[in-house]
Amino acid sequence: MNSAVIVDAVRTPFGKRDGSFRDTHPQDLAAEPLEALRERNGFEPETIEDVIYGCVTPVDEQGLNIGRLAPMVAGWGDIVPGVQLNRMCGSGQQAANFAAANVMAGQHDVLIAGGVEHMTRVPMGSDGDKPTDTYFEYFDELTTQGEGAERIAEEYGLTRTELDEIAVDSQRRWKEAWDEGRYADQITPVETELDGEKVVVEQDEHPRPGTDVETLSELPLSFREAGNGFHHPGNSSGIVDGSCALLIASEEAAEKHGWEPMARIRQTEVVGVDPITMLKGPIPATENVLEKADMTVGDIDLFEVNEAFAAVVGAWLEETGASWEDVNVNGGAIAHGHPLGATGAMLLTKLVHELERTGQDTALSTMCIGFGQGVATILERV
Numbered sequence: 001m002n003s004a005v006i007v008d009a010v011r012t013p014f015g016k017r018d019g020s021f022r023d024t025h026p027q028d029l030a031a032e033p034l035e036a037l038r039e040r041n042g043f044e045p046e047t048i049e050d051v052i053y054g055c056v057t058p059v060d061e062q063g064l065n066i067g068r069l070a071p072m073v074a075g076w077g078d079i080v081p082g083v084q085l086n087r088m089c090g091s092g093q094q095a096a097n098f099a100a101a102n103v104m105a106g107q108h109d110v111l112i113a114g115g116v117e118h119m120t121r122v123p124m125g126s127d128g129d130k131p132t133d134t135y136f137e138y139f140d141e142l143t144t145q146g147e148g149a150e151r152i153a154e155e156y157g158l159t160r161t162e163l164d165e166i167a168v169d170s171q172r173r174w175k176e177a178w179d180e181g182r183y184a185d186q187i188t189p190v191e192t193e194l195d196g197e198k199v200v201v202e203q204d205e206h207p208r209p210g211t212d213v214e215t216l217s218e219l220p221l222s223f224r225e226a227g228n229g230f231h232h233p234g235n236s237s238g239i240v241d242g243s244c245a246l247l248i249a250s251e252e253a254a255e256k257h258g259w260e261p262m263a264r265i266r267q268t269e270v271v272g273v274d275p276i277t278m279l280k281g282p283i284p285a286t287e288n289v290l291e292k293a294d295m296t297v298g299d300i301d302l303f304e305v306n307e308a309f310a311a312v313v314g315a316w317l318e319e320t321g322a323s324w325e326d327v328n329v330n331g332g333a334i335a336h337g338h339p340l341g342a343t344g345a346m347l348l349t350k351l352v353h354e355l356e357r358t359g360q361d362t363a364l365s366t367m368c369i370g371f372g373q374g375v376a377t378i379l380e381r382v
Contacts, residue, residue, distance in 0.1 A: 001105075002106055002250045002251070002252070003103075003250065003251045003264055004099070004100035004103035004104050004249070004250065004264070004265045005248070005249060005251055005254055005262075005264050005265070005382060006246050006247070006248055006261065006263045006264075006265065006352050007041060007247040007248070007249055007260075008037055008247045008259075008262065009186070009245070009246040009247070009345070009348060009352050010033050010036045010186060010188050010244070010245065010349065011186060011187055011188070011242060011243065011244035011342065011349055012029060012032050012033060012187065012188060012190050013189070013190060013202060013204050013205070013242065014204045014238075014240040014241065014337045014339055015120075015205050015240060015241040015242065016239075016240055016241075016337070017238075017239045018120055019120070019205045019241070020194055020201045020205060021118065021190075021192065021201065021242075022120050022121070022194070022241075023195065024118070024190075024192045025061060026062045026066065026117075026118035026121060027061070028192070029116055029118055029190070029241065029242070029243050030053065030066055030069070030070035030116035031070045031071070031073040032188060032190050033114060033243055033245035034051070034070055034071055034074045034076070035074045036188035036245075037112065037247050038074075038076075041257075041259060045080050047110050047257070048076075048080050048111065049109065049110055049111055050080075050083065050099075050102075050111050050112075051068070051070060051080060051082035051111070051113075052067060052082070052085065052095040052098055052099050052114075053067035053070060053083070053084050053085070053095060053113075053115050053341070054084070054085055054087070054090075054091025054092040054093075054094060054095045054116075054342065054345070055067070055084050055086065055091065055116055055341040056088050056091055056124070056127075056341045057119075057122045057123070057125070057126055058084050058086060059127045060121075060122050060126070062116070062117075062118065065082065065083065065084050066084050066116060067082035067083045067084040067085075068081065068082035068083065068084075085098070087270075087369060088369045088371065089306065089308060089338070089340055089343065089344070089367055089368065090270070090344050090373060090374070091341045092113075092114055092244060092341055092342050092343055092344030092345035092347075093344025093347065093365060093367055093375050094375055095114060095344070095345060096113040096377065097265075097268040097375065097377055099111040099112075099113035099248045100248060101268070103249065103250050109250045109252070110249045110250075110253050111249070112246065112247055112248070113246050113248055114243065114244045114246055114342065114345040115243065115339075115340075115341035115342040115343070115344065116242070116244075116339070117243075117339040117341040118339075119240060119241055124239070124340065130142060139275060141276055143276050143277075145278055145308065146222055146231060146309070148276065148277045148278035148279045149223075149231050149309035149312060150224055150229050150231060151276070151277050152277055152280060152309075152314075153230040153231070153311040153315075154230075155277070156315045156318055158314045159230075160217070160230045161213065161217070163230055163235045163311060163314060164213045164216040164217060164234065165213060166235065166307070166313055166314060167216060167234055167235035167310055167334045168211055168212060168213055168216070170331050170333075170335045171207060171211045171331065171334065171335045172209065173328065173329060173332075174204070174209065174330065174332075174336055175207065175209035177329075177330035177331060178204075182330055182354070182357060183204075185353055186353050187202070187203075187204075189202045204240075204336045205240070206240050206335070206336055206337040207331070207335045207336055208234075208335075209335075216232070219232040219234050231309050231310070235310040235334060236309050237308050237332075237337065237338035238333065238337035239337065239338070240336070240337030240338065242337070242339040242342050242346070244342045244343075244345040244346040246345055246352075248265070251264075261382040262352040262353075262356055262381070263363070263379040263380060263381050264381075264382055265379060266362075266378045266380050267289050267292050267293040267377070268289065268375075268376065268377050268378075269285050269288045269289035269292060269374075269375070269376045269377075270285065270374070270375045271284045271288060271374045272372055272373050273374060275372035276372075277372075278368070278371065278372045279309065279311075279312050279369075279372075280315065280368070280372075280374070281367075281368050281369055281373050281375070282305055282312065282316050282367060282368050282376070283316055283319045283320070283374070284374060285366050285375055285376035286316070286320055286374075286376055287320075288376070289376040289378055290364075290378070297320050297322050299362060300326075300363065300378070301358075301360035301362050301363060302326055302329065302351055302354055302355065302358075302360055302362070303322055303326055303327040303364050303365070303366075304348075304364075304365040305327055305328060305332075305365075305366055305367075306333055306338065306343060306344075306366070306367040307328065307333040307334045307335075307338075308338060308368050313327070313332075343367070344365070344375065347365040348365055348379070351363040351365055351379055352381075356381065359381075361380060362378065362381070363378070363381075364376065364377070364378050365377050365379070
């Protein structure tokens with residue numbers, strides 16, 4: 001079996017809702033990391049055998065197979081094929097896992113995987129309403145992701161203060177990482193138009209690094225009545241606009257093109273879980289991917305657990321026994337936001353750059369997914 005390596009990984013800054021990308025078409029946003037990868041790694045478009053892009057709301061401006069349109073909008077002509085996939089919040093990570101599987105199987109040598117979500121121009125949920133009535137012949141209830149997170153907090157005995165502390169850490173860690181330049185090689189500036197004027201967006205717009213637990217304690221709950229819930233805008237992921245892409249190749253192809261890989265994709269996993277609590281997928285996904293790789297939690301140096309809601313992270317920490325000090329070390333989605341189709345690719349991007357920066361060896365990324373799924377990926381620094 002071939003080895004699949006990540007040669008490079010880059011993303012756009014994440015624009016806050018109605019922020020600097022509000023006048024930017026999603027296809028243009030999707031093209032930005034593609035062209036950044038080409039400029040950084042010196043390949044011709046025909047080198048890329050396929051583009052696999054996650055997008056959770058593939059309608060309206062994100063319709064028409066944005067995975068195919070992105071390389072065309074990037075100016076790569078008509079030679080590079082592309083496909084869009086939707087595993088909801090896990091889409092960007094699934095794109096990378098599918099790309100790795102193609103390389104490992106010997107079907108392709110050089111691929112780009114990633115994702116895009118413009119949550120301002122194509123709002124979350126605008127692609128559908130609810131399942132067929134037949135769904136309720138098999139499942140008693142249809143919950144929201146927010147309600148799922150609330151039930152997870154209750155199940156694990158997590159307090160609002162504990163969840164707010166996770167949120168404050170996320171903001172603080174993002175600020176420290178930004179100030180120290182840890183994001184410099186991960187983010188490509190985007191020149192766009194805003195209200196008819198050219199602007200250059202260089203930094204994530206959602207973080208609120210001055211956040212503290214006292215401030216968060218005063219925020220109204222998002223999903224339940226006061227005194228009966230846990231989650232609010234301050235300890236839930238931010239709605240943002242952004243895209244991300246990874247250059248994935250076989251080790252032989254990387255050597256042929258003179259590329260120095262950053263990390264090897266060692267193992268991947270996807271699971272289904274109860275669609276009522278919905279967001280517990282990272283727990284079995286982590287357990288399964290570690291078992292498949294013949295590893296334990298103690299063998300992993302760095303983790304990314306998507307901060308869709310703070311309770312997801314809190315429950316995962318309790319079940320796995322991992323140290324919070326090794327998780328989301330540069331801040332998470334509570335700080336920088338969660339552009340649905342792009343987030344999974346972004347988590348992998350964070351990990352490969354952090355492995356390279358610190359010289360650590362192994363990393364694991366996992367995400368919760370709507371309607372009860374989980375996805376996981378293990379990386380090894382090359």
